[in-house]
Each structure stands twice: as structure tokens, then as C-alpha cells.
Amino acid sequence: MKVLVTDPIDDAGLDVLRDAGCAVETGYELEGEALLEAISDADGLIVRSGTEVTAEVLEAADELVIVGRAGIGVDNIDIDAATDEGVIVANAPEGNVRAAAEHTVAMTFAIARSIPQAHARLKDGEWAKSDYLGAELDSKTLGVVGLGRVGQEVAKKLDSLGMDVVAFDPYISEDRAARIGAELVDLEACLERADFLTIHTPLTPETEGMIAENELDLLEDGYLVNVGRGGIVDEDALAAKVEDGTVAGAALDVFAEEPLADDSPLLEHDEIVVTPHLGASTEAAQENVATSTADQVVAALEGEPVANALNAPSIDESAFPRVEPYIEIADTAGKVAAQLLEGRIEEIEVAYEGDIADEDTEFVTASALKGVFEPLEWQVNAVNAPQIAEDRGVDVTESKTRQAEDFQSLVSVTVRNGDDEVAVEGTLFAGDDPRIVRVDGYRVDAIPHGKMVVTRNTDEPGVIGLIGSVMGEYDVNIAGMFNARETHGGEALTVYNVDSQVPDAAKQELNEDDRIIRVDYITLNGH
Incomplete structure (x- = not known):
């Protein structure tokens, strides 16, 4: 078996491959036609961030079984194309957790005690002892944005140094946070209370630029540390806030564009410490990443x-045709339920009724978890969603019954936040037509596709007309709708399929009417 390695990895990883009987071929400068030729007979491919694994590359790899990414980020790998070609894509998310956490702690100390600045001046012959009055970390407040693996490790390390830890992460339980010494708060409180703020959230469309001018104003006299992902912090706004004294200082290891441009405003201020993406640059981390990747290959x-694996289902091949339609239903039900529930998700229950209860539903349940977590997690899929739930302290239960009242098979996803819950149920019509058939007990017949609006209102004349008029006023076309009610004159729920995003102004106008209880905009990302 041939394994092609196109970016340098630690020798320990190459030894794992050779010990397993693999023929290892290295080509660290391969590109274009040379890369296509080299990969044509490769069974495995290992890359870091330097090699672009495009659809063209994957199409040329007739024998390829797996692409191993020696690291976390897979922006350079076309995962959809790999899936189409039946190629597994796997990364090594655990290998550099400790290294990134330790670099975060080091950067925190660096800005607290002005270590790089004092070092530079002493090297220039200045004994500037009186110019630097540092801050002790003991009894200060650490704000953590994102309690994933690295965020949790940083919180534990700095908690042990006497810092009070507050954290913002809408998808982790309070119990899980408490076990690592963190108090969960909203983003505004996290910024306002933090003396030092550290960023560990993934870069997604929702988190890009999330720490901008308004957020930095809340971090008054505080310090910002980012060893996570570039692009989350507005770098121009940060430089301006450091310059005017709103933010005391910053330490950054990652940037929106790398390498960092020579004319970046971040380089103009002594109070901003920068390093060239060194978070994973330790001998141990490089060895761990290399061996973990090689083991998976x-x-x-x-x-x-x-x-x-980021894209590999685990299900018996013979059962897959019977289960496959319910994968999309579970995913969609999870997305809808998660977007309808306010607050932090603490429990997820996936229930099966009817014929589907006889099947191996492990992958269907994982798909439901994927749907729940997809708005938050970068590169979440049915393979890693169960681990995400465990990492975030979310309880997951699965139940089955052969009894089904109204349908041959039914999949239900219920999400709970401790006080409230939302249940969304789906099934197949005519064998292959997926539908959402209940939302919180209301019987509906919604097509799970694209963009949806879910309204709750009093059951009285004129309300649906009002909603249609407001949608029309804001050029939102209603493609379909289904209305249900508890009792005559009671509360009603309506699901609308719409062709475009609903502006906030439209939702605000609807919510100002006393007959409207709640309006939710749901996006299913085209599915």
C-alpha cells in the first residue's frame, strides 16, 4: 500500500506507516501535473495546510482510500468531493491541544508583564525597569469565548493560578463548565467582567468578526489573547482600541490573513504582542499530530x-437503503429544534416509532446531533457529533418503540434546556418524501427545505393575513404554509416555507402585534 506524504510531518508518523508495511513516498514540493501523477496510484495521502486537495486531485486518485490531515483545519481539502469519490477525510484534533493551551497561557503572561517589550528594550541597551508595571493574574478574571478542547484546557490551567473564570459558550452545559472551574455567562457579561479575554471558538460564518468595535468597548482596560482562529477578531478595530486606550493590550498568534502583512496596524503598537502562528509548534505536538494521523491512515x-473521520458513515451496508431516508429527516429535525429552543441545550432525545425502530439507528441519531450542533460547530458531521455532545456535557438519549399511532415510521428530536423543550417529528410520505409532521405537538405538513418561518399566535381572524402582508412588504415570498391550532380561539402554530431570508425589521414588526406570540426564522442551508 502506497501512502503519499506531500507536506512535512514528524518522522515518528512516517515510522508508524512503515511499521505497518506501507510504502511511504514523500513529495514536499509536488503541485500541478506532478501531484496528479504521484497520487494516481496512492492508497493514502497525508497533508498539512500546504497541499490543496481539490476535486481534480481526488478525481486523479483512483486508488485513494483516505486523506489524513496532520492537524485540525481542513480548509485545504474539498471534503464534498472526497465524499463523492468515497474517500475518507480525517484530521488530528487532539494532537496540539496542550501546545495551543500552553501558548495561550504564555501569551497571557507576556502581555500581563510586558515581557517582549522589556526584552526588546534591554537588547537595545535600555534598562527600562521603571517603565513596566505588570499585572498579576491571581484574583483577576479570565473570560473564555468557546469552551472546546483548548478553551477548557486554558480555563483549567489559569483557574489553578488563582484566576476567576467566566465563559461564553451557548452549547455547553453549566455542570460541564463548573467541573473545569468556569461560570457560564452571555457574551456581553464575559467581555465586561474579563480582565483577560481569550478566544477559542471555531471560525464559522456566525463567529467571523464577532469581536468587533462594540465588543471591544465592553472589554474596557482589559487584555485580549487569540491563539485560536484568525478572522474572529476585527484586527483594525482592535488596533484602534489599543491606540485610544480602551483595550490595555493584546497578544495574537493567528490572523485573518497569514502571513501578517508588513503594514498591518497590529505591528504599530508595543502593547500588541504577535507571534507567527506558533500555537501547535512544539516537538510533542508535532509528533502527536503525525502519529495520530498515521494511525488513522x-x-x-x-x-x-x-x-x-469527518465524512465516513458507520452503518451496515445491507441496512443502509432502509435507513438512509431517515438520516436527512433526523438532521433536519435537529436543526429545526435547535433553532426554536432559546437558551443552552442540555439534553437531546432522539426517539423512533414504528418500522424504523427495528433498524440500527446509531448513524441516524448521530445525524440528529449533527443537525443540532451544526449552527455552532465548524466541520461537524455525523461522525464527530456524538463526541461534540460529550465534550459539551449534553446528555443524549435514544428510545424506540414498535408502536406508531399515525405513521409507519416516525423520528422525533427533542431538545431541552432544563426548563423548556422543543420537539420536532418527521417521517416519509410515499416512501421517499420527507416531511416535518409535528412541531411541539402541533400537527403540520411542512416540507423540510431551504428557509422556514415558524410563528406562534392567537387563533383569531386576520393574523395569517397580517403575516402575509408583512412578508410581502419586505419582499419575502411565501412558497407554502401549514397552520395548526390547539383549540378554537387558543394558540396556533404556522410553518411557512419562504424563498428568502426574513429581515429583522419584519420580525420586529410582527412581534409588535399583540396577537403574535413568537416568530422564528429557520435556515436549513438548502436541505
């Missing part, structure tokens, strides 16, 4: 489970 080539 070997597992895939030997037909064994791949621990960190």
Missing part, C-alpha cells in the same frame, strides 16, 4: 474504524 487501509 493505517486503520483505514486495513478496513478498521477511523477515529476522527
